Amino acid sequence: MLKRLLALTVLAAVAGVASATAQSGPIKIGAILPLTGSGASYGVWMKGGAEIATEEINAAGGIAGRKLEVIFEDHAADASKAVNAMRRLVEVEKVPFTMTSYSAPTLAIQPIGAQNKVVMMNGGGQSDNLANKPYLYNNIPVVSNEVGVIAEWLAKEKGRKAAVLIVANDEAGRNAAKSFREKFAAAGGKVLAEEQIALDGTDFRAQLAKLKARGGDLLFISSYGRNVAIVADQARELGITIPMAATSWVQVPEVLKSKGAEGMLTTRLPFNPDSPFANKFKQKYNVDAGFFAVQYYSATKIFAKAAETAMKKNNGRLDGEGVKDAIETVRAFDTPSGKLVFQPNHAAVMDIEVGVLKNGKVEVEKVIKANP
Amino acid sequence: MTAYLAHYLVMVGIYSILALSLNLLVGYVGIFSLAHAAIYGVGAYASALVALHLGLGFWGGLVVAAVAGACAAALVAIPSLRVAGDYYIVASFGLQVVLLTVFMNWTDVTNGHAGLPGIPRPRVFGWVVDTPFEYVALALALAALTYAICHRLTHSAFGRVLQAIRDDEIAAAAMGKNVVLNKIVIATISSALGALAGSLYAHYITYINPSSFALHESIFIMSLVILGGSDRLAGPLVGAFILLAVPEALKFLAIPDTVAAPMRQVLYGALLIIFMFVRPEGILGRARPKALEPPPVTSHAIG
Amino acid sequence: MDLLLQLLATGLVVGSIYALCAVGWGLIYGTTLHFHVAHGAVFSLAAYYAWAGQQLLGLPLIVAVVLAILAAALSGLLIDLLLYQQLERRGAIRTTVFISSLGLLIVVENVLAMVFTPDPLRMDIGVLHNAVQLGPVFLTWLHVLAVALAIAGYLALMAFLKRSRAGQAIRAVSSSPEMARTVGIDLGRVHLLTYALGSAIAAPAGIIVAMDVGAEPYRGTTFVLLASVGVIMGGIGSIPGAMVGGVFLGLLENLGVWQIPSEWQSAISFGVFLVFIVVRPRGFFGRRIQSAEI
Numbered sequence: 001m002l003k004r005l006l007a008l009t010v011l012a013a014v015a016g017v018a019s020a021t022a023q024s025g026p027i028k029i030g031a032i033l034p035l036t037g038s039g040a041s042y043g044v045w046m047k048g049g050a051e052i053a054t055e056e057i058n059a060a061g062g063i064a065g066r067k068l069e070v071i072f073e074d075h076a077a078d079a080s081k082a083v084n085a086m087r088r089l090v091e092v093e094k095v096p097f098t099m100t101s102y103s104a105p106t107l108a109i110q111p112i113g114a115q116n117k118v119v120m121m122n123g124g125g126q127s128d129n130l131a132n133k134p135y136l137y138n139n140i141p142v143v144s145n146e147v148g149v150i151a152e153w154l155a156k157e158k159g160r161k162a163a164v165l166i167v168a169n170d171e172a173g174r175n176a177a178k179s180f181r182e183k184f185a186a187a188g189g190k191v192l193a194e195e196q197i198a199l200d201g202t203d204f205r206a207q208l209a210k211l212k213a214r215g216g217d218l219l220f221i222s223s224y225g226r227n228v229a230i231v232a233d234q235a236r237e238l239g240i241t242i243p244m245a246a247t248s249w250v251q252v253p254e255v256l257k258s259k260g261a262e263g264m265l266t267t268r269l270p271f272n273p274d275s276p277f278a279n280k281f282k283q284k285y286n287v288d289a290g291f292f293a294v295q296y297y298s299a300t301k302i303f304a305k306a307a308e309t310a311m312k313k314n315n316g317r318l319d320g321e322g323v324k325d326a327i328e329t330v331r332a333f334d335t336p337s338g339k340l341v342f343q344p345n346h347a348a349v350m351d352i353e354v355g356v357l358k359n360g361k362v363e364v365e366k367v368i369k370a371n372p
Numbered sequence: 373m374t375a376y377l378a379h380y381l382v383m384v385g386i387y388s389i390l391a392l393s394l395n396l397l398v399g400y401v402g403i404f405s406l407a408h409a410a411i412y413g414v415g416a417y418a419s420a421l422v423a424l425h426l427g428l429g430f431w432g433g434l435v436v437a438a439v440a441g442a443c444a445a446a447l448v449a450i451p452s453l454r455v456a457g458d459y460y461i462v463a464s465f466g467l468q469v470v471l472l473t474v475f476m477n478w479t480d481v482t483n484g485h486a487g488l489p490g491i492p493r494p495r496v497f498g499w500v501v502d503t504p505f506e507y508v509a510l511a512l513a514l515a516a517l518t519y520a521i522c523h524r525l526t527h528s529a530f531g532r533v534l535q536a537i538r539d540d541e542i543a544a545a546a547m548g549k550n551v552v553l554n555k556i557v558i559a560t561i562s563s564a565l566g567a568l569a570g571s572l573y574a575h576y577i578t579y580i581n582p583s584s585f586a587l588h589e590s591i592f593i594m595s596l597v598i599l600g601g602s603d604r605l606a607g608p609l610v611g612a613f614i615l616l617a618v619p620e621a622l623k624f625l626a627i628p629d630t631v632a633a634p635m636r637q638v639l640y641g642a643l644l645i646i647f648m649f650v651r652p653e654g655i656l657g658r659a660r661p662k663a664l665e666p667p668p669v670t671s672h673a674i675g
Numbered sequence: 676m677d678l679l680l681q682l683l684a685t686g687l688v689v690g691s692i693y694a695l696c697a698v699g700w701g702l703i704y705g706t707t708l709h710f711h712v713a714h715g716a717v718f719s720l721a722a723y724y725a726w727a728g729q730q731l732l733g734l735p736l737i738v739a740v741v742l743a744i745l746a747a748a749l750s751g752l753l754i755d756l757l758l759y760q761q762l763e764r765r766g767a768i769r770t771t772v773f774i775s776s777l778g779l780l781i782v783v784e785n786v787l788a789m790v791f792t793p794d795p796l797r798m799d800i801g802v803l804h805n806a807v808q809l810g811p812v813f814l815t816w817l818h819v820l821a822v823a824l825a826i827a828g829y830l831a832l833m834a835f836l837k838r839s840r841a842g843q844a845i846r847a848v849s850s851s852p853e854m855a856r857t858v859g860i861d862l863g864r865v866h867l868l869t870y871a872l873g874s875a876i877a878a879p880a881g882i883i884v885a886m887d888v889g890a891e892p893y894r895g896t897t898f899v900l901l902a903s904v905g906v907i908m909g910g911i912g913s914i915p916g917a918m919v920g921g922v923f924l925g926l927l928e929n930l931g932v933w934q935i936p937s938e939w940q941s942a943i944s945f946g947v948f949l950v951f952i953v954v955r956p957r958g959f960f961g962r963r964i965q966s967a968e969i
Contacts, residue, residue, distance in 0.1 A: 036792065079487050083579045091375040091504070104486040108579045111490045169476065169938060171486035196477070196938045199485070202795055202888035205685055206929055207937045213678035226794075230888070237806050238681075239813040402770070406900075451953040458710060459952055462907055465900045466945030473942040587896065591781065598774055634785035634793075641785065644778030648762055652771045 026067040027318065029303060030089035030098030031296070032082050032105065035074035038200050039102070039225040041252045042124060045293035046101060047072055048285050052277070053300035063304050064311045070300070071095070077170075077199060077225075079108035090116045096320040097307070099299050100136075103127035104171035110136050117320040119327070121302060123295035126249075127175040131345040135320070137327055138347040139299055139340055141370075143172070146247050146267045147179040149352045149368050154245055154265065155187035157366075160218040164211040165194040166204070166231055168223035173199070176247060177222040184220075192216045199227055205234055212240050224249035232260030251291055256360040264357040268364070269350050270337050277336045298335035305333060378504030382576055384612050385511025386569045389518045391596040391608030393565035396558055398594070399602035400526060402538040403555065407448065407464040408593045410471035411563045413585030414444045415570025417475060417482060420491045420580055430494030434571050441567025442560045444471065449559035454552050468587055475582040487581025494575045507576055514572055515609075518565055522605055525561070534558055588637065595640050599647055601654025610655050615640065677811035682929045684809075688818040690925020691825035692880045694918045696898050697905035698829060699877030701917030703751075704906060706849040706869045708769065713754055713776040714877060714902065715895030716783035721747035721878035722885035722894070723787055726796050736800060744878045751874025752867050754779065760863060780896065787892035795889025803886065821883045828876050829918050835872075836914070845869055849912065877902075904948050910958030919959055 035043040073085035082105030089095045100106045101124035113120045114135040126143035154160040167177040193214040195207035245265040271291040281289035310322030332341045355364040397403045418440035419433030452463035494501045536544040545551050574580045600611025700714045724746045728739030803817040836842035847855040848865045909916025931943035
């Protein structure tokens with residue numbers, strides 16, 4: 001009996017120490033990002049955005065008096081790396097919240113987050129399958145919104161009737177291609193052929209040659225990062241002269257600078273390059289900020305706001321469940337791109353712009369409002 | 373800290389199974405395979421798929437994994453082992469590439485690069501293996517079982533035939549042993565056991581995608597065998613214990629993962645070279661008597 | 676039809692690159708019997724030498740390429756001198772040499788990845804990137820150059836082996852090392868020459884790929900293993916065989932996607948290879964190797 005009592009006391013003491021450290025000291029959250037590999041340019045923005053937000057939060061006194069600390073992990077576009085990173089964050093660092101990116105890695109970690117009650121905020125992946133998942137919130141619209149806009153624009157206003165598709169062989173690429181097939185057909189167009197490519201590949205000539213032989217009047221590129229620049233350059237090299245189109249994923253320096261991508265028709269999500277945030281980013285990192293930088297700046301700020309709300313409600317205790325409930329009750333958050341409202345499907349809606357890529361910039365032709 | 377330790381021990385269990393099974397080929401018949409990671413993947417996919425779609429339990433998954441692994445290996449072993457060892461290196465590399473392409477592109481089944489999430493934790497005799505330390509027990513138990521199977525195999529009459537083949541193939545053939553058939557059988561058994569590790573891995577991480585089963589993984593498993601010592605059963609175990617501790621140790625040095633991953637590989641590669649100079653028989657291995665070296669090979673005219 | 680011609684042309688280009696790599700590996704394998712997987716490291720190194728020469732040292736492209744080929748030849752020679760020959764001096768068997776070669780491949784590729792990141796490093800090749808149109812077929816000047824280099828490299832090597840004294844020594848060693856030794860040929864020196872030659876002929880393959888799509892650290896592994904497939908298909912010990920085997924692989928991969936979905940491209944060659952070793956294990960031109968190797 002005495003032994004058991006002693007054991008209980010020790011246990012209680014240990015538990016007490018554990019919860020004491022959890023209630024003071026810095027608040028640790030995770031961020032699983034493409035810091036290397038074919039999407040490393042996105043990673044520079046995402047990490048920078050989160051860092052600037054963290055500095056601002058800590059300069060303003062932290063979250064309920066506690067400093068915020070972000071643990072950055074690299075998934076290099078590989079879902080199994082994301083899973084390992086998530087396990088470390090959940091089991092070793094015991095974070096209540098993590099930022100995540102890319103579709104396949106986010107889908108892979110979601111069951112782990114849901115099981116361990118860790119909130120995940122995705123600011124970059126856009127597969128439709130990311131909606132309606134417990135503990136996963138997307139402060140970005142799912143891709144079918146964007147693809148719907150561009151497919152209709154291409155068919156109705158640009159007179160495109162027959163498309164060929166080149167598709168990154170992963171969750172994001174395949175999901176966007178599936179959306180494109182549906183929406184382009186609904187707008188009166190036809191998809192003639194589809195070829196798949198590896199995201200980290202460097203030679204897509206065989207696929208492009210096959211697509212060229214199918215004719216058509218539009219090449220839709222359902223891929224992202226460096227990959228798109230290689231596709232565009234090699235397509236031109238093979239004498240493919242039909243217009244190319246893509247989604248906002250092509251807003252990375254490699255694509256904007258590439259010769260082959262000149263004239264590409266594309267969507268864009270709202271980003272103001274002259275905002276105070278963009279200026280601050282440029283000053284700190286000496287790189288122009290992009291859309292994805294704001295996304296992770298916002299994601300960090302959303303966490304701070306939700307954590308503060310949760311801690312107020314739960315007497316200073318912070319856990320994933322509390323953060324989730326806070327996001328559900330607050331729902332609308334202020335971001336540099338305007339007010340962001342989480343929809344019932346856990347995703348955001350945004351204005352969508354369509355335009356033409358010229359001299360490294362998108363010349364916007366039309367804006368489709370999220371809330372007309 | 374304890375979470376790290378548990379994870380390390382589970383991985384030791386999984387890689388011990390891989391190394392022990394590969395050693396049946398490398399150590400006992402002297403055949404090098406570059407496809408063991410792909411076989412590991414076949415096991416992982418097979419048992420994940422039957423768990424996700426058919427609701428088959430952990431033991432059923434293990435059996436399916438073993439059968440699938442054996443079939444995949446037989447596909448290559450039957451044509452290439454009829455020829456010679458060098459062919460098997462190339463053919464097994466081919467198998468590695470083909471299987472990885474299948475994991476990647478048979479998207480209806482494997483979900484391609486996006487992989488299979490949400491694989492259930494195993495239920496063993498009505499008990500769900502969920503906490504890290506419970507999983508340690510399961511992984512080490514299966515590793516012990518594999519060790520027992522390998523021990524039994526290598527100490528049987530069949531095991532002695534294999535060693536006779538390794539030491540002098542021509543003499544073994546002259547004694548009326550069917551060299552090719554014995555090689556094919558052991559390649560198949562080795563793969564069936566390797567596939568078990570895949571099943572264990574899939575249910576542990578609860579997520580699989582092709583990148584866990586790539587060529588560098590095959591090379592890593594081979595390093596475990598060679599550095600541990602391929603002519604002793606316990607050699608690969610020692611290799612797994614020591615080499616898997618390396619990445620865990622590097623984690624405490626706060627090196628970014630982008631540098632740490634290749635650095636780990638550099639270390640493994642350098643160890644392979646150094647061992648070939650100072651201790652080619654591996655940590656536990658016994659120096660091989662000169663008389664047992666394979667005979668010099670026939671030469672080929674260039675031109 | 677246009678598609679078939681395009682795939683045929685692309686196949687020839689890719690096949691030429693494989694052929695260079697296979698001829699180099701086949702020469703070394705046939706002469707020394709080393710299963711020299713570190714040939715892949717030489718392939719990757721050649722790419723980075725050329726990249727570094729142009730982008731870091733600011734040399735003109737042609738100078739950077741020539742220096743890179745020489746540096747690759749020296750690298751191959753040093754691998755034999757400082758690794759394989761040292762091991763053999765200690766009585767190493769073929770297995771030991773193979774494992775050390777594998778270890779070296781891992782070390783070199785990962786050091787490259789640590790220093791230069793795993794991302795491709797692009798070179799500036801100017802007009803070589805411009806398209807050439809031959810009827811319905813589109814290539815770049817670089818692709819045309821690849822085919823020309825493969826033919827030139829092959830012819831030069833054959834002439835060297837047939838006509839020069841050193842070349843004849845290589846052939847003597849490959850046909851019978853014991854006999855060569857008794858007539859006074861220094862095996863060690865012939866091996867060094869073989870490594871230098873084999874590396875020099877494979878280097879342009881690595882450099883062309885780097886000029887086309889960028890230098891990448893892990894690409895050598897794939898190429899050396901494809902080279903070994905090409906050599907076995909062509910026939911071990913036969914240089915014309917390695918050449919034909921390499922070109923055959925390139926054509927197979929590209930013509931294969933005419934009917935097969937392109938994502939299965941890398942599996943095509945190996946599927947055919949497995950059938951091939953059942954039907955004709957000695958390859959197009961070679962002899963069958965005996966059992967009991969490695």
